[in-house]
Amino acid sequence: MMDTVRIVEESVVTRKNPIVIEGLPDVGLVGTIAASYIVDKLKYEEIGYIESDLFPPVMVIHGGKLKSPFCLYGNEEVVVVSSEIAIPPNAVYPLTRALADWFSSINASLVISVTGLPVKNRMDIDKPEVFAVGNNEEAIRKLKEKQVELMEEGFIAGTYAVMLRECYKKDLCAISLLAQCFPVYPDPGAAASAIGSLDKFLQLGIDVRELLERGEEIKLKARDLMRQTALSASEMQKSAEQDMPIMYR
Amino acid sequence: MGIERRIIKATWGYNGDLEPLYELEDTGDEIIVTFDLPRVKRENVEINTTEDTVEITAKMSEAVCWERWGSVQRRISFTQFRKQIRLPEPIEPEKASASFRNGVLRIILPKKRRKVFIPVQ
Numbered sequence: 404m405m406d407t408v409r410i411v412e413e414s415v416v417t418r419k420n421p422i423v424i425e426g427l428p429d430v431g432l433v434g435t436i437a438a439s440y441i442v443d444k445l446k447y448e449e450i451g452y453i454e455s456d457l458f459p460p461v462m463v464i465h466g467g468k469l470k471s472p473f474c475l476y477g478n479e480e481v482v483v484v485s486s487e488i489a490i491p492p493n494a495v496y497p498l499t500r501a502l503a504d505w506f507s508s509i510n511a512s513l514v515i516s517v518t519g520l521p522v523k524n525r526m527d528i529d530k531p532e533v534f535a536v537g538n539n540e541e542a543i544r545k546l547k548e549k550q551v552e553l554m555e556e557g558f559i560a561g562t563y564a565v566m567l568r569e570c571y572k573k574d575l576c577a578i579s580l581l582a583q584c585f586p587v588y589p590d591p592g593a594a595a596s597a598i599g600s601l602d603k604f605l606q607l608g609i610d611v612r613e614l615l616e617r618g619e620e621i622k623l624k625a626r627d628l629m630r631q632t633a634l635s636a637s638e639m640q641k642s643a644e645q646d647m648p649i650m651y652r
Numbered sequence: 653m654g655i656e657r658r659i660i661k662a663t664w665g666y667n668g669d670l671e672p673l674y675e676l677e678d679t680g681d682e683i684i685v686t687f688d689l690p691r692v693k694r695e696n697v698e699i700n701t702t703e704d705t706v707e708i709t710a711k712m713s714e715a716v717c718w719e720r721w722g723s724v725q726r727r728i729s730f731t732q733f734r735k736q737i738r739l740p741e742p743i744e745p746e747k748a749s750a751s752f753r754n755g756v757l758r759i760i761l762p763k764k765r766r767k768v769f770i771p772v773q
Binding site: 526527585586587588589592618619620622623626627629630 | 663670673675686688690691716753754755756758
């Protein structure tokens with residue numbers, strides 16, 4: 404039987420324990436905007452794509468060329484996972500399982516999911532803060548070492564939440580960086596904050612000035628993906644992230 | 653929704669209008685509507701409300717132009733956002749207020765329904 408989700412590598416790359424950046428669409432499109440900016444800025448090549456019968460029958464055309472909307476970019480040291488369409492809720496588990504299997508097969512040293520943490524008063528926040536979650540002791544140690552503020556209590560929901568768990572099962576060190584963001588508006592400002600924290604791990608000196616300067620243009624281009632993602636997110640219990648967990652343990 | 657509307661459900665019009673992203677929140681006493689309006693300045697936002705609708709028109713400081721894209725396949729420009737929303741409850745238009753910050757418009761619409769105090773026996 405064919406796998407539900409298939410990772411297709413199109414180029415042969417000798418990898419050196421790469422760091423994986425997962426920027427799949429979620430609240431504020433923080434990860435998607437950050438991943439796309441990094442790919443563009445660091446001129447990462449497309450190295451493969453993801454296909455699944457669970458994905459909608461959609462392909463994307465760029466410069467007259469047919470492409471999968473679920474793409475992999477990178478080089479020997481970094482792999483970026485991104486998508487131009489929303490993840491269907493029923494694909495989240497098979498997708499994260501397949502990705503964790505693949506990350507394990509390429510000996511990823513660290514998996515970083517970049518995403519948003521929706522806040523009600525985002526309009527009044529000039530520089531969004533970034534919080535983090537680690538999936539094991541080593542991940543938490545790395546976060547403390549890089550002085551990224553840890554989320555101590557709360558629920559997390561969506562693709563990145565399951566990704567942390569699937570990576571844990573594969574003994575992969577994984578973290579999620581969550582930048583305060585608008586829930587249903589594309590948020591380049593939050594993506595810039597997230598890249599600031601992400602670069603503590605990549606150490607590539609990514610300058611976010613252009614991202615902030617082009618923020619309005621990015622917001623305009625990302626409207627439809629944001630709309631799709633918001634519809635999909637409502638089926639992923641994203642509202643649980645605003646709930647308080649029972650504190651007595 | 654008809655089949656045609658479900659297939660051709662665009663968030664833009666050939667007249668140069670874009671539909672903005674928006675969010676509606678019911679806080680009990682008020683309805684708060686926010687709109688994401690990139691490339692818009694405060695002075696170019698026009699808001700009109702009735703008891704059960706709110707309508708915004710917001711001119712962009714620079715038009716958005718897309719070339720040979722999607723079903724259009726020719727140059728198309730968008731110059732403003734426009735959206736009318738039907739509200740879930742009647743509001744008091746005269747008491748409405750609005751603020752605009754970092755490209756996001758927030759409109760606070762107090763509900764018409766009055767609170768009634770019920771003493772507990």
